[in-house]
Amino acid sequence: MTLDFLRQLFLDDPATTIKTGLRFVHFIALALGLGGATLLDLMLFRFFLCRRIGHETFSVFLFSTRIIDNGLRVLWLSGIGFLIFYAMTDVAKLANPKVHAKFVIVTILTLNGIFIHRYILPTLQGQVGRALFDGFTASQRAVFVVSASVSVVSWYVPVALGVFSQLNNTVPALTILSVYLLMILLAIVVMNLVTRLACPSVEKPTLIPGE
Numbered sequence: 001m002t003l004d005f006l007r008q009l010f011l012d013d014p015a016t017t018i019k020t021g022l023r024f025v026h027f028i029a030l031a032l033g034l035g036g037a038t039l040l041d042l043m044l045f046r047f048f049l050c051r052r053i054g055h056e057t058f059s060v061f062l063f064s065t066r067i068i069d070n071g072l073r074v075l076w077l078s079g080i081g082f083l084i085f086y087a088m089t090d091v092a093k094l095a096n097p098k099v100h101a102k103f104v105i106v107t108i109l110t111l112n113g114i115f116i117h118r119y120i121l122p123t124l125q126g127q128v129g130r131a132l133f134d135g136f137t138a139s140q141r142a143v144f145v146v147s148a149s150v151s152v153v154s155w156y157v158p159v160a161l162g163v164f165s166q167l168n169n170t171v172p173a174l175t176i177l178s179v180y181l182l183m184i185l186l187a188i189v190v191m192n193l194v195t196r197l198a199c200p201s202v203e204k205p206t207l208i209p210g211e
Helices: 003-011 014-048 055-089 091-095 097-126 138-163 173-198
Strands: none
Touching: 014 055, 014 138, 055 091, 055 097, 091 097, 097 138, 097 173, 138 173
């Protein structure tokens, strides 16, 4: 196999090459985000929920969030690349309801990511040396559970949308988003049950003497 053959293979059909390249980058971004989000949830249950949060494990947690952030940035860049590509080559594909639903989901994922950096991570850092929910009120605990549920579901659903081509131009965006919302609600219920059953001792906030 010569270099001329490879050059011809990729340059004879530049549109296909560009589309394949975008798809490759897009799935790399999804892999980074999905893997990172899954790892964070596993870390929360394994190392943070019932144990004292150590500085080293928090550092690993923080590093994983940066991987997810980079995955999300690449996901946006490759997604915008797809929109530009289809606008120039096949405008009809921009009307695909799956594309619209995915745009909404990734937007929600981005907003949740901003919330995680501004509230979740600083709060989690303040818990170093204590268990995750030690001293938390019910509302504070709910915020963590909801944010974690939104994060993991919002990574799995775009992967599913990218894999199942049967959804192209067949299922309305509202239906996809309704299923997405139901999955988030289910994840919230499951996470609540798991955290309460795993560590019932952290149900009540720690009282400070004199309060």
